[in-house]
Amino acid sequence: MADSLRHKTIHGVGWSFIDNISNSGITFLVGLVLARLLTPEEYGIMAMIAIFIAISNSIIDSGFSNALIRKTRIERVDYSTVFYFNLTVSILIYALLYLAAPTISVFFKEPVLLAVIRIIGWVLIINALAIIPRTQFVRNVDFKTQTKVSLISSISSGVIGIGMALGGMGVWSLVGQQLFRQFLNTLFLWVYSKWHPVWEFSMKSFKELFGFGSKLLLSGLLDTIYKNIYYIVIGRFYTSAQLGQYTRAEQFNMIFSSNLTSVVQRVSYPVLSSIQEEPERLREAYRKVIKITMLITFACMLGLAAVAKPLILILIGEKWLPAVYFLQIICFSGILYPLHAINLNILQVKGRSDLFLKLEIIKKIIAVGPIVVGIAYGIEYMLWGSVLTSFIAYFLNSYYSANLINYPTGEQLKDILPTFLISFVVAAFMWSVSFWNISVYALLPIQLFAGILLALFIYEKLHLDEYLEVKQLVLSVLKRR
Known part of the structure; x- marks a missing residue:
């Protein structure tokens, strides 16, 4: 039993590390190329909306992923219940973000943010579609499959982002890279998981999972706000170029x-x-x-x-x-x-x-x-x-x-x-x-x-x-x- 757990842990750590390298490592390498093609100001613009996307993703998940992972016995209805909740919330939050885009643009004094927010906001719905397949793989400590998905999505979206930057599309190359990476990641998670929702929703299941996950949601929101609040402070009280410098430092640290x-x-x-x-x-x-x-x-x-x-x-x-x-x-x-x-x-x-x-x-x-x-x-x-x-x-x-x-x-x-x-x-x-x-x-x-x-x-x-x-x-x- 102990050897089995050790093997499971080592195997999980190995593939999880490779998954992270393929997902963020390849994205980082692509970022090196983009950093030479783009300016600190353009990176600063993307950082200004990072907190809104991060907070939205936390709300959409609502702590359900961890609640599902921790639960000893999972029923089919548990997955479907969480899936429909996540998807509904993601659509509502995207609509709010769409309406708030003009206000956010004025706050940061960056007109281009209006269009950028309304386009990049689609990642919220795309990510919501991926939560259940990803949770199933994590629950089974199956990071090998996630690694394959990360390789495909990171490399493909990197090529698209670099191509857009070479075409002189500026900040939109960063938007395109993020959108395509999340889209491909979600698509292949569904392909490999072979999971599909059924038309059922259990209020009992929802209450049980949300009872545990809601506290993690609030904790996650606080942590997300804290991790991204510097983007707002620097973006509002300093320049987009300084914010761009900070984000590049953060990305090196994230390696x-x-x-x-x-x-x-x-x-x-x-x-x-x-x-x-x-x-x-x-x-x-x-x-x-x-x-x-x-x-x-x-x-x-x-x-x-x-x-x-x-x-x-x-x-x-x-x-x-x-x-x-x-x-x-x-x-x-x-x-x-x-x-x-x-x-x-x-x-x-x-x-x-x-x-x-x-x-x-x-x-x-x-x-x-x-x-x-x-x-x-x-x-x-x-x-x-x-x-x-x-x-x-x-x-x-x-x-x-x-x-x-x-x-x-x-x-x-x-x-x-x-x-x-x-x-x-x-x-x-x-x-x-x-x-x-x-x-x-x-x-x-x-x-x-x-x-x-x-x-x-x-x-x-x-x-x-x-x-x-x-x-x-x-x-x-x-x-x-």
């Missing part, structure tokens, strides 16, 4: 922080849910997930901060140089995101969506401070404030989850401290190399090569359990290939 967080959430939630009635086993599985995840996270995020300048100069050019400092600060803020996700997953696994909501409210109240400071003093102060709130949020999350599985915050910190110190030393060494007076094209590979060698040397000497686990996993994959 590791958001992808790792997504992988951890998607895989650990259904796996941990399957052993929720076995306290000791749950605690040990949870502890192992934290140690392995943070080894990778610390290395990636601190390393990214160390090589930020040559990386951005080489990949997207000097016009994006202001994004370097933004990226370095964001790396320190995002370094704990996967740890947040793991701790919050425990609350969901234990059915404590009420605590989940309570935590989100407390954390978002705390987060208001940096936003106010940012409006008054500048973007950099706002970002440094987000670093502070990220650390405060971790202690809050871990305090509540610790009580549920007997894994105190102090033990968590003790478990992850060795890998943090190693990654910090390695990143500091990589950063010191950046002061060498050489071309950035030579600097970046030297930094990466030196950092990897130093990290491997230290880990091989210390023989940490989490390192050996990762090493064994990598070697087993390579042997299979």
Whole structure:
């Protein structure tokens, strides 16, 4: 049983990681090409509407996906009930967004937003159609199929976006890329899932699922607003060019922080849910997930901060140089995101969506401070404030989850401290190399090569359990290939 769970987890993590790389990684590579063809102002325009799309998607899902994943026994009517609710809400929200487009355009003082919002808003309905097939794959820890879908949609939409940019279509190339990616993703999820709704709706099923999901909905809305509120603040009080610089920094950060967080959430939630009635086993599985995840996270995020300048100069050019400092600060803020996700997953696994909501409210109240400071003093102060709130949020999350599985915050910190110190030393060494007076094209590979060698040397000497686990996993994959 334990070996089966381990295999299921490793298999899920592997394919989930590949899925994220294919979905956001390929999109990121396409974004590098588009960043050279487009301007920071055009990226800024797209960022201005990001919060409206993100909030709308949260409302449409309404926490039903997690409720379905967690439910032990699923009936056919459960899926159909959620499907019709999601679809109806998506149509209503698109209509509201369509009517609000003129007001949003005036608020940001960008006339082109009127048409952009009314076109990009179609992704809400498209995404609603994909929720049930995607939920079924996640519930079954089947990320292999989702990877195939992501590859098809990401590559195809990337080609379309680049073609539109080369044709001089500006911001519309970004709109086209997003629309086609979501359309193709939804289309192939339906093809592979072979699921279809039936004409039935159960109020009993709705109430049961919404009872759990509604609190996650409110929590998700608060988190979504917080993650995207900087777009509104920067877009309203600064320039679209500055907003564009910030969004590019965010997209570099997402390569590791958001992808790792997504992988951890998607895989650990259904796996941990399957052993929720076995306290000791749950605690040990949870502890192992934290140690392995943070080894990778610390290395990636601190390393990214160390090589930020040559990386951005080489990949997207000097016009994006202001994004370097933004990226370095964001790396320190995002370094704990996967740890947040793991701790919050425990609350969901234990059915404590009420605590989940309570935590989100407390954390978002705390987060208001940096936003106010940012409006008054500048973007950099706002970002440094987000670093502070990220650390405060971790202690809050871990305090509540610790009580549920007997894994105190102090033990968590003790478990992850060795890998943090190693990654910090390695990143500091990589950063010191950046002061060498050489071309950035030579600097970046030297930094990466030196950092990897130093990290491997230290880990091989210390023989940490989490390192050996990762090493064994990598070697087993390579042997299979």
